[in-house]
Amino acid sequence: MVQGMDSAADVAARLGTTGYLADEELATVVFLASRMQRPLLLEGEPGTGKTALAEALAQSIDVPLVRLQCYEGIDASQALYDWDFPRQILHLRALEAAGQVDSDEAEKSLYDERFLLARPVLAALRQAPAVLLVDEVDRADDEFEAFLLEVLSTWQVTIPEFGTVTAPEPPLVVLTSNRTRELHDALKRRCLYHWIDHPGLEREVEIVRSRAPEVSEALARQVVGLVQELRTRDDLLKPPGVAETLDWARALTYLGSAELDLASAAATLGALMKYREDADRVKAALDRMLAR
Amino acid sequence: MTPDRGADEVLLGFTRALRAAGVAVTQDRAHGFLAAVAAVGADDRQATYWAGRATLCGSPDDLARYDQVFAAWFDPHDGLPRARPREASRPATAHLLPDAEGAGGAGADDEDVVRAAASAAEVLQHRDVASLDAAERRRLAGMFARLALRPPVRRTSRHQRWHRGEVDAPRTLRRSLRHLGEPADIAWRRRGTRPRRVVLLLDVSGSMSAYADALLRLAHRLTQSARAGGGTVDTFTIGTRLTHVTRALRSRDADRAIVAAGEVVPDWSGGTRLGETLRVFLDRWGQRGMARGAVVVVFSDGWERGDAELLGEQMARLQRIAHRVVWVNPHRGKAGYEPLQGGVVAALPHCDDFLAGHSLATFADLTEVISRA
Numbered sequence: 001m002v003q004g005m006d007s008a009a010d011v012a013a014r015l016g017t018t019g020y021l022a023d024e025e026l027a028t029v030v031f032l033a034s035r036m037q038r039p040l041l042l043e044g045e046p047g048t049g050k051t052a053l054a055e056a057l058a059q060s061i062d063v064p065l066v067r068l069q070c071y072e073g074i075d076a077s078q079a080l081y082d083w084d085f086p087r088q089i090l091h092l093r094a095l096e097a098a099g100q101v102d103s104d105e106a107e108k109s110l111y112d113e114r115f116l117l118a119r120p121v122l123a124a125l126r127q128a129p130a131v132l133l134v135d136e137v138d139r140a141d142d143e144f145e146a147f148l149l150e151v152l153s154t155w156q157v158t159i160p161e162f163g164t165v166t167a168p169e170p171p172l173v174v175l176t177s178n179r180t181r182e183l184h185d186a187l188k189r190r191c192l193y194h195w196i197d198h199p200g201l202e203r204e205v206e207i208v209r210s211r212a213p214e215v216s217e218a219l220a221r222q223v224v225g226l227v228q229e230l231r232t233r234d235d236l237l238k239p240p241g242v243a244e245t246l247d248w249a250r251a252l253t254y255l256g257s258a259e260l261d262l263a264s265a266a267a268t269l270g271a272l273m274k275y276r277e278d279a280d281r282v283k284a285a286l287d288r289m290l291a292r
Numbered sequence: 293m294t295p296d297r298g299a300d301e302v303l304l305g306f307t308r309a310l311r312a313a314g315v316a317v318t319q320d321r322a323h324g325f326l327a328a329v330a331a332v333g334a335d336d337r338q339a340t341y342w343a344g345r346a347t348l349c350g351s352p353d354d355l356a357r358y359d360q361v362f363a364a365w366f367d368p369h370d371g372l373p374r375a376r377p378r379e380a381s382r383p384a385t386a387h388l389l390p391d392a393e394g395a396g397g398a399g400a401d402d403e404d405v406v407r408a409a410a411s412a413a414e415v416l417q418h419r420d421v422a423s424l425d426a427a428e429r430r431r432l433a434g435m436f437a438r439l440a441l442r443p444p445v446r447r448t449s450r451h452q453r454w455h456r457g458e459v460d461a462p463r464t465l466r467r468s469l470r471h472l473g474e475p476a477d478i479a480w481r482r483r484g485t486r487p488r489r490v491v492l493l494l495d496v497s498g499s500m501s502a503y504a505d506a507l508l509r510l511a512h513r514l515t516q517s518a519r520a521g522g523g524t525v526d527t528f529t530i531g532t533r534l535t536h537v538t539r540a541l542r543s544r545d546a547d548r549a550i551v552a553a554g555e556v557v558p559d560w561s562g563g564t565r566l567g568e569t570l571r572v573f574l575d576r577w578g579q580r581g582m583a584r585g586a587v588v589v590v591f592s593d594g595w596e597r598g599d600a601e602l603l604g605e606q607m608a609r610l611q612r613i614a615h616r617v618v619w620v621n622p623h624r625g626k627a628g629y630e631p632l633q634g635g636v637v638a639a640l641p642h643c644d645d646f647l648a649g650h651s652l653a654t655f656a657d658l659t660e661v662i663s664r665a
Contacts, residue, residue: 005613008332028332028342035331036324073449085465089473096472178582185350189321195355247621262399
């Protein structure tokens with residue numbers, strides 16, 4: 001158990017000091033994840049702060065964050081460890097040139113610490129206590145999920161010729177998924193599940209004030225109000241998330257607008273809408289929304 | 293007067309109620325729930341609620357059901373958990389074995405019967421499904437088992453060992469390690485293949501009601517044979533609503549699967565709002581990943597009550613996301629058919645294939661087209 005997390009309120013307070021505003025449910029789930037030593041599976045729309053949570057968590061309890069970005073085709077050697085073959089071959093050549101021909105000694109020196117490339121999962125085990133972020137696990141495939149499940153259950157890695165590496169304290173694992181694919185039941189059962197939704201009006205204003213303090217209160221309120229209204233529309237291909245709200249607010253501040261007006265909003269719309277059709281629809285609706 | 297119940301009993305009873313409501317709660321999840329409640333304290337109702345959400349749910353659909361069952365179970369006015377009546381399972385009717393399959397009989401009489409029955413089966417294959425009577429439908433149902441789908445494949449980013457192709461650098465280096473760094477024989481690899489997803493969208497509105505049973509059987513058969521080949525087939529029905537019937541079609545017995553699907557779909561023989569339901573499909577499932585790189589087959593006659601322009605837009609969107617879009621129209625095989633309805637005209641430019649789908653033979657052609665996609 002990572003020390004310092006005594007209760008859900010404690011978790012929320014610690015996350016608050018780093019600027020990440022977590023609601024009570026998220027704080028409870030994080031507390032349970034650390035107490036029960038189970039991984040935390042975060043699902044939600046893109047841009048709702050899943051990766052940001054892992055970063056804030058690592059910062060709040062002052063442990064290193066180890067990040068494993070999943071992609072299609074990732075396998076155990078990319079996630080766990082690999083041997084640095086070219087260096088090993090050079091080492092052998094060097095021994096040969098120096099005239100040391102004791103084959104047993106040479107072989108033993110080959111599988112040394114310095115030739116081991118510790119990829120994220122092994123690095124997290126060795127740097128325990130740590131926070132291991134497995135980002136976008138839905139992009140990987142079934143075989144990788146099976147490998148991940150095995151590692152998450154036993155927290156022990158056996159490297160042939162090297163030995164067994166165990167963590168004195170298992171890292172806190174956060175898995176994020178954008179739900180482009182249904183994860184395997186076995187992996188889901190192992191984890192604690194949490195769905196992150198878009199925040200409400202007041203909460204989002206607090207987030208903007210906390211993350212982007214250079215944005216004025218009035219501008220923040222206007223921006224958040226507009227974004228909340230856009231999210232209720234059902235004809236947008238990609239409703240904007242909290243990340244887009246922050247980008248837009250910052251963009252408007254850099255342009256020097258203290259308040260939202262049509263010209264600056266239309267100019268900075270690229271920070272908010274990522275599809276051309278969405279941008280067109282929003283431009284058409286902007287003047288109606290701003291007139292209120 | 294409430295009887296004295298242990299806290300664990302109440303919590304486990306809640307997990308059972310949740311399972312009855314349709315959330316997949318297994319033993320280890322239930323144990324996890326108990327451990328989590330012990331960690332946060334069982335007296336805190338809100339914390340128990342969150343602990344349950346974290347340990348018992350696995351997707352956003354589960355969350356909605358969880359909320360309902362939690363409210364009903366832990367109602368503060370009534371401490372007793374309510375018993376839910378178990379639904380009696382409906383018996384599935386077993387379908388008759390087709391009597392014409394060649395039985396290798398002895399004697400000229402039997403041979404004649406077999407030959408005549410075989411040609412009758414062939415004729416049945418090419419007849420329009422809507423024009424069959426009940427006995428012929430039953431025979432046709434037995435013949436669906438002959439359809440087999442080889443799932444379409446695509447290349448993956450994973451490599452596999454092979455004796456030709458591109459150089460496998462890590463393995464080659466590793467082999468040279470054995471020879472103290474001298475270059476040894478080269479190891480090769482190639483990109484692997486995996487099955488592509490297939491998505492079926494069945495129109496079950498009034499104009500397609502004659503074909504509904506045959507289409508469901510086809511979908512069931514495609515699901516089963518694709519599973520045998522390692523692929524996945526997802527099935528939805530479209531009409532006035534979009535319904536996900538993949539789970540219902542998973543059972544191996546065709547009749548049971550059809551009955552299960554019939555229970556799930558609420559809008560049989562209703563109106564047709566293709567454009568809207570297609571948009572719902574793309575927003576909820578397709579855009580996220582189910583239709584990406586998949587072979588999508590739409591079974592419909594294109595009678596669109598809603599906005600044909602919307603249908604055209606959504607089909608354009610689908611074509612951009614999916615690997616191949618196939619439109620199957622039961623009327624296409626008929627002589628003198630021309631695509632004149634607004635719905636079909638709007639959708640056709642965005643389809644890669646436009647096929648007929650009225651008889652078993654055309655269904656067999658369809659499976660060929662899907663396999664080769």
